[in-house]
Every structure is written in structure tokens, then in C-alpha cells.
Amino acid sequence: MTHDIHSLLDTHDGVALGQYVHAGEVSSTQLVEAVIERLERVEPQLNAVVERRYDTARERSRQPFDIQQPFAGVPTLIKDLFSPLEGALMTQGSRALDPVRAPFDDELVARLRRAGCVPLGTTTSPEFGTSYTTESSLHGATRNPWNLEHSAGGSSGGAAALVAARVVPFAHGNDGGGSLRVPASCCGVFGFKPSRGLMPSGPVVGEGWGGLAISHAITLSVRDSAALLDATAGADLGAPYAAPTTPVGYLAATERDPGALRIGLIEGPALAPEAATVARQSAALCESLGHHVESVTLPLDWEAFYHRCFDIIGPSTRETLDSLGEMRGSPIDEQALEPRTRVMLRERGRLDATRYIAAINEIHALGRRMAAIMQQFDVLLSPTLARQPPRIGELDAFDDRRSLAEIIDDFHGYCPFTALFNATGQPAMSLPLYWTDTGLPLGTHVAGRFGDEGLLFSLAAQLERAQPWAGRVPRVHAGMRTAPAERAD
Template sequence: MKDYERYDGLGLADLVKTRAVTAKELLTAAVARIEARNPAVNAVVNRMYDRAEATIAAGLPPGPFAGVPYLLKDLGVYYTGTVTSSGSAFFRDAIADHDSEIVARLKRAGLVILGKTNTSEFGLSTSVEPKLFGPTRNPWNLEFSAGGSSGGAAAAVASGMLPVAHATDGGGSIRIPASCCGLFGLKPTRARTPLGPDFGEGWSGMGVGHAVTRSVRDSAALLDVTAGPDVGDPYWAPPPGGPYLAEVGVDPGRLRIAFTTKAWSGHPVDADCVAAVLASAKLCESLGHCVAEASPFIDEELHNKARRVVIGANTRTTLEARGKALGREPRPDDVETFTWAAAESGRELTASDYAGAIRVLHQVGRVVGRFFTRYDVLLTPTMCEPPYKLGVLSMSGNDPQTYLQALLGTIAFTSLFNTAGNPAMSVPLHWSASGLPVGVQFAAPFGDEATLLRLGSQLEAARPWVDRRPPRH
């Protein structure tokens, strides 16, 4: 299928529905591109072609994505009979005996799962360079990172293997790879999509699953098929007013858009990232929105300390659970250097430490919530810098404290909305002089993906990015 890459996911599904192509032909096209391009970018780490063929042969449900190839991130979700390694040698033999609820929903939508994508170990890095599988490379320049922790997903979509791929986000892991690879990346509201039946929440409410996509409408349609609580969820996001896909193309009205180019942590912001925000602010103003420079006040030192407590505690729990399954204690050589350091910090915590950290995170959420009583949207850089070279964020090659400081710089704008739970999207509206994508982030009030999808589709129409392809596409 020569024109496979012209279409987004819904476009491919329409071809199947009208019998212009078959699901098998789409699978063949996706497999051909994975086999041709993966040696360069290392996006796909687990191929499931035979199983995908069997899925098609058994008959696909008549969902909105019937016949569309799809890749799962190798972290946070389970697919019966397959390994979820979480990018870690410690989990390289962890075979699932059930489907996660979100996987079941994706299958009911008609998506054909044909593999899994590379991720940093336990999602603890914004660059995908696990010792288990090796680094994922940015299709725009192979010396650079594709971002993380959903870098494998983003590299797969950016390189044209397929138009949509599963991703998760606990500190920026959808938005950062989308920014690095020139894609649209929406992090939904906290608890918008389920993590069950294995988890009630990810990283104490900071983690959520969704996708990276080429088009805004694919992101909306995927959210329609995955959103909503699972049985027994501890809490869930407020229900939307209607289908998310119906929001695409709707006039967002005159929005009150605040913008800032200053990181709450004080990290320096690259001139390209500043330029991206200022140009995007002007674009929004030209579209009729009311744009003003403003930002919530965040004590980022306190915020990051609380996040480290939560992530350390969760990392320790993950290692202990795996050790119990294997019948032995976890060892430092089971995982990467920074992972072990995070787990050790978790081992030393008290219950009071954890409860205090949760209280701080809740206070941060209140500050963000109050800010959005005055503004409809906040525009920021997605990252403090354009894509960085591979090796800068190696979880094993750096001293843990040195690595941590570098990591905090990459999530300086994104992690706030994991803490507060607000929806946020990275939109590919800028490229650096060297040809690397530079995304900008838009965040909205808790539960209001609709505004982001309306604005995102308006920006997509005003400044199209679909035809911007990496040189190795």
C-alpha cells in the first residue's frame, strides 16, 4: 500500500470500512515499515506479527479503528501472553495472564496490536535508553533522543510505521516525546483512562495513559474509546459533555490564554523554546483569543521534593513485588543505577514522609486550580530545550544526583500538570534552525479536554503539521 502514510488512524479505518483496503493489507504495510525503519530508530522491541494476523483472521469488532495497526508501550499495561518488561531486565520474563482494561477497550475499538515499543526503565527517564533494549533514536536526527518515556511510541509514529501508538505520562512522558518528534501528544485528566485491574492509580495519581498521534482527531477518537472508569476504580474524572471527536473542529470561542516562558524551577529556557511560545501566543491572538503573560506561583523545590518521595516509594514497591514473585530480594545489578537509587530512597521513607508529600502535591493542585478560575488555557514550552543528544540522560551512565538534575530540567514545564491532574497537550508548532521539532504545551482546567481539542484542531488548521516529515521518513 504505497499511500499508507498519507492517512491518520481514522483515515485508515475508513479505507477498511469502505473495503478500499483490508486489515491484512494495513498490517502488511505497517510490518514492512517497521522492518525497514526500526533498525535505525529502535522504536519497536517486541514484534507480535503472527498474533496480529490471528486477530484479523478471527474477525475484528466493528469499532471506529477497525483494522488499524497499533503498538502498545512496554510499560504500565498488560496484554495476555506477552511480556511487559517495563524497559527492565528484572521484568524481562514477566508474562501477563490477562489484559489491562485499557487494552481490552483498544481491542474492542478494532485496533490490531502488532507489537510493543521501547521505554526507559519504569518510565524514570525522559530519554529512552534502557540497558535491556538500547536507545531509541529520533527520526529527525539519529544522534538525538526521541524523548521519553514514550519515546519508542513517538519514534514509531514519526518515522511512519503507523499513525497512532499507545503512550503513558507520569511527568511528561506523552508530551515530551511528542515535542521531540513533531507529533500531537495529549495527556488526559487524572483518572480519565483506567489503569485497572492491576492499579487504581499510577504514581499516586500522577500517571495516566493515552497516545501519541499525528492528528488531533485521532487523539480525540482514541480518548472516546478508552475514557471512563473501570469497575472498582478509587476515583474517576468528571464525565465529558459529549464525544471528544465531536469537539474537533468546533470553534473554541474567545479563550483567555495565559502564557509564560519562565520555568517554575528557574531552569534556563532555550531561545528556540521561548521563540516557539511567543510565536504560538501571536498565532492564538491572531485567531481571536485574549492572550496575556501570566503564570501560577509554584514552589518548585517543594513540589519536586514531594514528587521524588512518591516516585521513590512507588519504585521500591515495584521492585519488592517483583522480588517476591521471583522468590528473592532485589539487587542493585537487577536494575539501572538511577532506578536503584530511587528505590533506595523509597526504602528509607517513613509513612509520615509519604503522607506529607501527598499533602504538598494536593496543595500544588489547589494553586493550579485557582489559576484556572482566571484563565481558560496556559501556554508554556513543552520542554526547556529542543531535543537533546543521546547519552545526556543515561540512567546508568551518570551519577544519580547529576542525572536527577538533568532530568528535572526536562520536566520543568510538564510535571506540574501530572501533579495537579489537569489535561495538557504538546502541539508541534515550531522547528529549530537545525530542523528539530520544538513543541509547545497548552494546559486547561481539570476535566476540560474539550477545550484543548477544540483549540488543538484550530491550531492544526491554522498551522498544519501533518506534511512535516523527518528526513528518514
Template sequence: MNPRFNFLAREHYDYARKAIARGLPLGPFTGVPWLEKDLNTFIAGEITGQGSRYYKDFRATVTSELVRRHERAGLVIFGKTTTPEFGLTATTESKATGATRNPWNPEHIAGGSSGGAAAAVASGVIPAAHATDGGGSIRIPASCCGLFGLKPSRGRVPMGPLRTEGWGGLSCHHAVTHSVRDSAALLDATHGSEPGSRYVAPTPERPFLEEVTRAPGKLRIALMMTPPGGTPVDTECAAAAMSAAKLCESLGHIVEEAAPTLDAGAIGQAGFVMIGASVAADLDARAKATGIPLGPDVVERVTLSFYRGFGEKFSAMDWVRANNMLQEAAVTLAQFMTRYDLILSPTLAELPLKLGTINLSQEDVQLFMRNVTPFTPFTGVYNMTGQPSMSVPLGMSTSGLPIGVMFSARYGDEATLFRLAGQLERAAPWKDRRPPIA
């Protein structure tokens, strides 16, 4: 499958065989093959390429705590999946590893930045794969490839040991899966604090796996059809969300149109400040470590603009103001959700785009921004507020591309998401909806 869809950034076959030869630990996933994402996820002595030519020979000196937890659960790591450079866009295309294609239609994107993970799972290679999400990077490829993708609460899953938060707390780790069950079981195997954690999400009352079969009760759901910035929504994406709302009502839930009042421009700019500054700091560190000057021969054009236009020019006060803005947004959204258990919306405002539309090698950076922002206007707010959010594969377009529907909960309340997801999976099962190739 990899030659057809290009989801494998690097092979760790020998590493996997050695793990099997040593004897695998007894866990919930003993012997299940597994792919880590090739972005800020480390195996000591192995390369983590970050989707970039600048890191093509970067060998980790430590193993990520999350990788250790995956292995303790019995998973067998045999490779790493493709990602755009530093996870900076919603498609998985890079000069380092090429274009990852959508198994439903190879002319279209698999989403990003966990597109390699989604393509591997959607094409039937493995049942689940590691993914990360700093602005929608679990939910976007899940929607594009017809998978279940849950972004956990901030502080739920470890990110260390080199640092215990990414992009100022916007980023987190989990997985894309076919089934709700597997997502819940993986979160059970990986969540919890690690040494040095600044914060940790609230301890769940029971295993997440148990929540999948529990009745969710009568939920109050806010239906948000217009994104905070007022971006137009494709009619088929909107129809999928409306259909999901009707399904929820048929299951006994209360659904009403409502949305929090957020300044999309201000929080969007704040997010760019934090991401741009984080990327700039990493690039500076890489330049010092390698002695290789930063330029278009080692990083992509849009990445370079992040460095020069967002990271290099910002002051410490800009960072503090951005952080304060995102905290204000978190409070606003939390207050709104005192009246609702969940927010329902489209995952994406457009169907999966054609390849080449929003990659980081665009000559016109402003055109890149004009293309990527209308595609993903719903997902990023929940990274900024730290709340859990999931894309559920409930829709299909007339052109045969998947359409995800997004549900987002209060901070720390993955339990409600898993209960509803389990109920939706039973009411409108998607397990047999696979690309013909799979």
C-alpha cells in the same frame, strides 16, 4: 525502520495474525495496526518488560482494560514500544532494549518515557501509538519528535485491572499521534470508568472528535514563559512559545503573561517521594517473586538510587505529606485557572538532547538529576495536579529538530484543548512536516 531507530521492544506478530483470523470487531479503527507501550500495559500470557532486565521474563496473567478497549475499537496490536526502565527518565534508553533514536536526527533522543511510541509514529510506521505520562512522558516525546501529544485528566482513561492509578495518581495513559483528529477519536474509544475506579474524570458533553471542529470561542490564555523553579529556557524554545502566543492572538484569543505561584522545590520533592516509593514497592514485590536479589546487575544505577534514596527510606507519613503537598498545588493551580481557560508554555526548556545525557545508567546520579531537571521543568506539574495538557508541534529549530508548545486546561476540560488544537492545526498545519526518512 526499527533497525534504524530501535522503537520495538517486542514483537506480537502471531498475536496480531490470530486476532485478524478470528475477525476484527467493527470500530472506528478496524484494521489499523497498533503498538502498546511496554510499561504497565498487559496482554495475558505475553511479556511486559517494563524497560528492565529485571522483568525480561515477566508474563502477564491479565489483560489491561485499556488493551481491551483498544481491541474493541478495531486496533490490531502487533508489538510493544521501548521505554526507559519503569519510565523513570525523559529519554528512551535502557540496558534492556538499547537506545531509541529520534527520526529527525538519530544522534538525539526521541524523548521519554514514550520515546519508542513517538519514534514509531514519527518515522511513518503507524499513524498513532499508545503512550503513558507520569511526569511528561507523552508530551516530551511528542515535542522531541514533532507529534501531537495529549495527556488526559487524571481518571479519564482506565489503568486497571491490577491497579486503577499509578504513582499515586501522577500517571495516565493515552497516545501520541500526527493529527488532533486521531487523538480525539482514540480518547472517545477508551475513556470512562472501570470496575474498582477510585475516581473518574467528568463525563464530556459530547464526543471529543466533535470538539476538534468546533470553534473554541474567545479564550483567555495565561502565557507562562518561566517554569515554576525559574530554570532558564532555550531561546528557540521560548521563541516557539511566543510565536504560538501571537498565533493565538491572531485567532482572537486574549493572551497575557501570568503564572501561578508554586513552590517548585517542595512539589518536586513530593513527586519524587511518591514515584520513588511506588517504584520501591514494585521492586520489592519483584524480588520476592523471583528470588533474585535487587542490585546493579538487574536494574540500572539511577533506578537503584530511586529505590535506596527515595523509596526505601521514606515512611508512611512522608507519603501522606507528599500527597497533601500535591493536593495543595492542585488547589492553587485550580484557583489560578478560575481567571484563565488555558496556560501556554514551552513544552521543554531545551531542544532534544544528545543520546547518553540523561539515561538511567549514569555513574553520577547527581549529574543525572542536574541534567534532567532543566530539560523538563514545565510538564510535571500537570501530573501532580491531574489536569489535561497537550504538546502541539508548532515549532522547528534552526538545527532541524521539532519544538513543541504546551497548552494546559482545567481538570476535566480536554474539550477546550481539542477545540484549540483543531483551530491551531488548521491555521498552522503540520501534517506535511515529517522527517525526511518518513
């Protein structure tokens, strides 16, 4: 049987593409060549790629795939942030670092390869992943395929833009305060953050940002996210701790009815009208599916919480820079860093140990308090963001005379909910159920109990069936047979 490869990529997820390869109806080489063509069609407008690794992808696509590999021959991309892809440049989004090539694969990347994935290259991130928009002086701005004047979100903005534009069905990313879910919301795709300790972080890193950070993927379909988690979850060699994995499987969870859930609708941070609409409509959709929704006010000083997070992120970033400087034999030129990073290092880079430990203890105590709240609810619901995706430049602090408090106000006024669940270690997801009157996506955020990814996937699949999003295609998309308009400056 002959298939139009581009039509398959327009309409099928990664699980389905792997099945076509196993059946011999398409080859991995055909998929790789088609995805390369699609990427080149949209990349001038999106600016989502750091480095192309086409030759190594082509070589891998010509090798055999095992029937046990669920994503046999399916192309993807790896985020250029703390996740080495063997042979690829590691920039971490910073012009202050010497360009070096990764000598090995990150363990998660290795597991993606073992699942049959074929990496085509690396995707953009803001410097060190500390922004909710993917903009940097090194790589420029990654743009939203729904409207090129707006941000793709951050920090996994390159991954989200390419999935939304239908270049690949899924792409790797990581999340220390919302970096999978924020760009998923901005770009109208599915972003899932697993429980703390569920994913591998080796062979070098024990934990990221004191346990705030974790890796997974941005996908178009819920089942791709679940199947990817089946293929990659679980502690790696020498992990300092591990979350429980499900004996049944996450993909199987997408086929189960979640039952009637008790859903807490989070009240608190101020929302723009479009985000308040998302909260209201999401609650109504859940109630129409038989769930019970009631408002909940979390026992949390939101402003103090955000500052505690930066008591962890600031020293962690300083340690990373100091280590990189020691490795190369000379200090990093801090004047080459982004202004946002310089502000963070100036105010939080060298905290005393007691303050850092206090921040760690506070997020652990917060996890205990949230676990008690989750005895009353199965999941917690909110919009992913407090307003629609920002315009390019709106969230990027180019002036290092600003204070960290001002930057935190900008970031968390825009994104108030996601970092909470990095701190508590709970699984959380952003679903693309709604678009604003201006045609921009605005995600619905749902968090579950620690270790209960299965329930979230069951609910996500139910919501996907009730209000499917795959048919909504952005202005810039790889299925176009003619070149898209030039990007806005």
C-alpha cells in the same frame, strides 16, 4: 477501488483508515502486512520495538470487524510499561526483572481492541519510565527519526518515534511526568495527557504513582487522539475515583470553534533561545486566531515541587520491586538496575510514611491552587521543553555516585513544565507547531482545566488547521522506498 496501501498510510490517520476498512476498500490484513513492512524498514535505525507480535496480529486481521469499531483493523503498538498485552513479554525496560509474558490484557488495551485496533507488538521505554529519554541497558537507545544522534524523548519514546516515522498513525503510551508529551515534542507529533481518573488503569493497578500517572496515546492527528479517547475513556471496574467524561464526545469537540480564549503564558523556568522562540511564536499564533494572551507567574517553588514528586515516585518504585520480588520468591538484584534507579531507591526508596503522605497532600493542595488560577484563564501555554531534544546519552545517568538532586536538575532543567500537570491532574497536550533552525521539533504545551478535555481538543484542532504539521516528514520515515542510511553510533 484499488488503493496503494503505503500511500494511504503515508497520508491518512487512523480514523480514515478505519473508514476504508468499513467501506471494504482495503482490508485489515493489507494494513497489517504493510505496517509490518514499514516497521521493518525503519526499526534498525530507530530501535523502538521491544517485541513483535506479528502472528497474533495477522490472525486478528483475518477476523470480521463491527461497524461500531472506529479503528476497525488499524494496526498499533502498546508501550512495554505497566500495560500488559496478553501474551507479550513484560520487561518494563529493566534487565533486573525476569522476562514474563502477560497473562491478560490491561483494561485500556482491551478497550483498544474493542475499538478495532490490532496490536502488532510492544514499544520501548526506559527502566520503569523514570527518564525523559528512552535509553536503557536492556534495549539500548531509541533514536529520533528527525536526527538519529538525538533522543526520541521519554518515556514513551518508542511510540513517538514510530508515529513520527509514519509506521502507524497512533501508538499507546502513558505519562507520569510528561512521558506522552515529552517524546511527542521531541518527535514532532501530538501527545495528549488526560485528566486524572479519566482513563482505566485496571485490572491490577488502582492508580499509578499516587495519581501522577495516566495512559493514553501519541498520534499524528488531533482527531485520532480525540476518537481514541472517545473509545477508551471512563472508569473501569473497581476504580478508586473517576474524572467526568463529556456527554458530547471528544471527536465532536474537534469540530467546534473554541471561541476567544484567555491564555496564560507561563513565565518562570529558564529557557534556551529556541524554546523562548516557541513560546513567543505560539503566543503570537494564538493571538492571530483571536485569543487573548497574558503572562502569568505560577505560585510555585519549582525545585521543591520536583523533589516532592520523587517523594512519591521513589517509594512507588520500591514497592513495585518488592512486590515483583515476592511474586517470584526472591529479591530483585538491585545491581542489575539502571544507575538512575539505584540513586532514586537509595535516596527516596524507603521514606517514612509521613513524608510520603506530605508529598501526596502537597500535590493535592497544588491542584487546589491551580484550580483557582484557572478561574482567570481557560488554558496555560508554554513550550513543552526548555530546549531542543537532547543527544543520545546526554540525559542518561550512568554513574550512580551522582545525587538525585543532580539528576532532577538535569531532567527538569530540560523539561520544567510537564510534571506540574500530572500533579494537579489537569489535561495537557504537546502540539508540533515549530521546528528549530537545526531541523528538530520543539512542541508547544497547553494545559486546561480539570475535566475540560473538550476545550483542549477544540483549540488543538484549530491550531492544527492554522499551522498543519502532517506534511512535515522526518529523515527516517516508513514511506521511503529505499533503505535509510545506517544509524549513527
